[in-house]
Amino acid sequence: MDSDAPLIRNARPEDAPRLAAAERAIARVPGRLAPRPDEIDDDTIRRMIVDLEERGRGIFLVAERAGTIVGHALLESLSLAVTSHVVRLTIAVHEGYQSQGVGRALMNELLRWARSNPRVEKVELQVRSSNDRAIALYRSLGFVEEGRKTRRLKIGPNAYIDDVYMALWVGP
Numbered sequence: 001m002d003s004d005a006p007l008i009r010n011a012r013p014e015d016a017p018r019l020a021a022a023e024r025a026i027a028r029v030p031g032r033l034a035p036r037p038d039e040i041d042d043d044t045i046r047r048m049i050v051d052l053e054e055r056g057r058g059i060f061l062v063a064e065r066a067g068t069i070v071g072h073a074l075l076e077s078l079s080l081a082v083t084s085h086v087v088r089l090t091i092a093v094h095e096g097y098q099s100q101g102v103g104r105a106l107m108n109e110l111l112r113w114a115r116s117n118p119r120v121e122k123v124e125l126q127v128r129s130s131n132d133r134a135i136a137l138y139r140s141l142g143f144v145e146e147g148r149k150t151r152r153l154k155i156g157p158n159a160y161i162d163d164v165y166m167a168l169w170v171g172p
């Protein structure tokens, strides 16, 4: 095993403040995560961890290096019966730890879980069209573009970004 490989473990509710702070730092630069920093709060992330990890609506993982959380990623089941075979992906590698293999390690673990879970057949995500790094990672794992909503994010006066819809079929 690569000695720099992060340790991947399931998220715990007490991780929420660190994960929220990391998302706020990432969101300071528009075009990566969709929410603005003041739209990210500890409680929403804590509830998401409980919902996914303790109530079984998906999976919420964190990556650690030397005991420090350096990234997190989750798959969340869609709620309607007709879409319950679909999970939605969110990933955030924390500032200072990007482009070091953490994102790929988290994705590999999420996809391993998705492929071994018979309820999951499709993994979907939305990514800003400006996010070349994320799009390169998703493409390399087999995700394909399914569509695009133009000027969906307004990041300033007369400044817009498209949202790209990507998916990976993991079912039979």
Ligand SMILES: CC(C)(COP(=O)(O)OP(=O)(O)OC[C@H]1O[C@@H](n2cnc3c(N)ncnc32)[C@H](O)[C@@H]1OP(=O)(O)O)[C@@H](O)C(=O)NCCC(=O)NCCS
Pocket (backbone or CB within 6 Å): 026, 032, 033, 091, 092, 093, 094, 097, 098, 099, 100, 101, 102, 103, 104, 105, 126, 127, 128, 131, 132, 133, 134, 136, 137, 140
């Ligand atoms: C996008 C993100 C998940 C990628 O994870 P990462 O840990 O930074 O990337 P990795 O080091 O695992 O690299 C994975 C792939 O991304 C691409 N990549 C990495 N760094 C890159 C860079 N600086 N420029 C372009 N592509 C890059 C490469 O295709 C790389 O593949 P390789 O392993 O064959 O080299 C991460 O940077 C991140 O969370 N960024 C901030 C939040 C965000 O954008 N989330 C996604 C919202 S949809």
